[in-house]
Amino acid sequence: MRNLLNLVKNDIKFQYKNGFYYIYLFIAIIYILILCFIPTEYKKDITIFIVLSDPVMLGFFFIGAIILFEKGDKVIEQLFVTPIKINQYIISKVISLIFLATSVGMIIVITSNIDLFSIILFVISLIMISTFFTLLGITLAVRIDTVNEFILFSIIYYLLIMLPFLDVFNVVNSYLFYLLPTLPSYFLLSYSIKGTFNNLYIWYHIANLLFWIVITYIWVKNWFYKYIILKIGDNNEKNI
Amino acid sequence: MIQVKNLYYTYPGNKDETIKGINFRIKKGEIFGLLGPNGAGKSTTQKIIIGILKKYRGSVKVSEIDIKDITSSFYEEIGVAFETPNLFNKYTAEENLLFFASLYNKETEDINSLLNMVGLIKDKKTRVSEYSKGMKMRLNFCRAFINNPSIVFLDEPTSGLDPVNARKIKDIIQKKKEEGVTVFLSTHDMYVADELCDKVGFIEEGDIDLIESPSKLKLDYGLKKVKIEYEKNKKVEFIEFDLNSLKNNEKFINLINQYKIVTMHTEEATLEEVFIKVTGRNLY
Known part of the structure; x- marks a missing residue:
């Protein structure tokens, strides 16, 4: 527990020292400014998309950048010859980004004067969405070594993530889209902001996200071992 | 350990x-x-x-x-x-x-x-x-x-x-x-x-x-020899002797009595030489 706490503290310090908070502050201000100019009748709908893109942006893209920076410093491999466990490393990253995503999500709705239907559901949704996308970001980040690779593959990931919105906009309708975590994320935020919901659906969406969080966590652990741990101690000359 | x-x-x-x-x-x-x-x-x-x-x-x-x-x-x-x-x-x-x-x-x-x-x-x-x-x-x-x-x-x-x-x-x-x-x-x-x-x-x-x-x-992989550099007529020359027969080697005793010795080294192998001999490969 003490190790996890020290890791979280260090992750926050690392993100701060590498300028992530300044970038995020800039993005948050832009979101708030956009919402200021949106007419009241569309404000809640736009807020759903903005708040949804917020943990996606943080979780997915920031975790990629953070791990690339750590890979650049080669510190990841050193961590795993100390008493740190893979679980603690992953959970620490998720906690540091959940904290940021939830805080910024709250700031956006408060400064934009959005009247939330359920603050509890809103916070729970943000935590779950942020956890899922951070884990998804790690699956990509552990495999790649350059920013270019990250950008290329993140576009592919992003397109797949966004695919279920074809159903929301009535382009292609399929129940299969509801099996993926995108629409449950969208609807959970929508219910918490707009308040039109059915309890059964809420439980389905929460269960869906929990399922994907567990699956992605297992995926992350396997790939982390394969692409990070097994390569510990290898240098540029490819020692074996 | x-x-x-x-x-x-x-x-x-x-x-x-x-x-x-x-x-x-x-x-x-x-x-x-x-x-x-x-x-x-x-x-x-x-x-x-x-x-x-x-x-x-x-x-x-x-x-x-x-x-x-x-x-x-x-x-x-x-x-x-x-x-x-x-x-x-x-x-x-x-x-x-x-x-x-x-x-x-x-x-x-x-x-x-x-x-x-x-x-x-x-x-x-x-x-x-x-x-x-x-x-x-x-x-x-x-x-x-x-x-x-x-x-x-x-x-x-x-x-x-x-x-x-x-x-x-x-x-x-x-x-x-x-x-x-x-x-x-x-x-x-x-x-x-x-x-x-x-x-x-x-x-x-x-x-x-x-x-x-x-x-x-x-020692095991080195030559059992000693290499001596000495000064003769203002020029540095060298000679090698078998280590095992040094005690009774008159040429060796005369040399160290007669000339100024510049260096004297036994010819043990370096670790790199031993490595090459044992594995047949270079270290680099």
């Missing part, structure tokens, strides 16, 4: 074995050097001993504990310094050491004395990104001792250091040995191995061909 028996390892997805049945034993307080070129299997062997690579065949025990049974507390007792520095570049040296110290449950070494040991105390508030390669190497090296380990694994510890700092690092390694620390050294630098190691193992294509002390190897 470390016991490796019939160790075999194949990387996932590979057909060929990277480690092919190696055996060695390292006693407490001993400096053991694993000598071999890049790709010989040094890093893989080290990764198995420090518990990173799991699915090996054979037996690996550290302090009588089977590596297959280790928990995270194992890492409280070992220190590792890889060949390339692994440091937070945006942090100062002090911040780096403080963070790594915070990961151990046991009492850790005083950070100032660690930095002092490697001559970085003046630069402790400097960001690592502003350090030279040699400074980063020294910081990386001293971090391996942050948890007062009983075993340290050092990969090319003097790589990229100037002679003065390389001397300093070698002296620290010797001092740690005297304090009872066991040192596992991976290197292809025969001079470092020769100077520091109690025993060296020659690894080539995943197999250890020979384990012996450097001094014995140099």
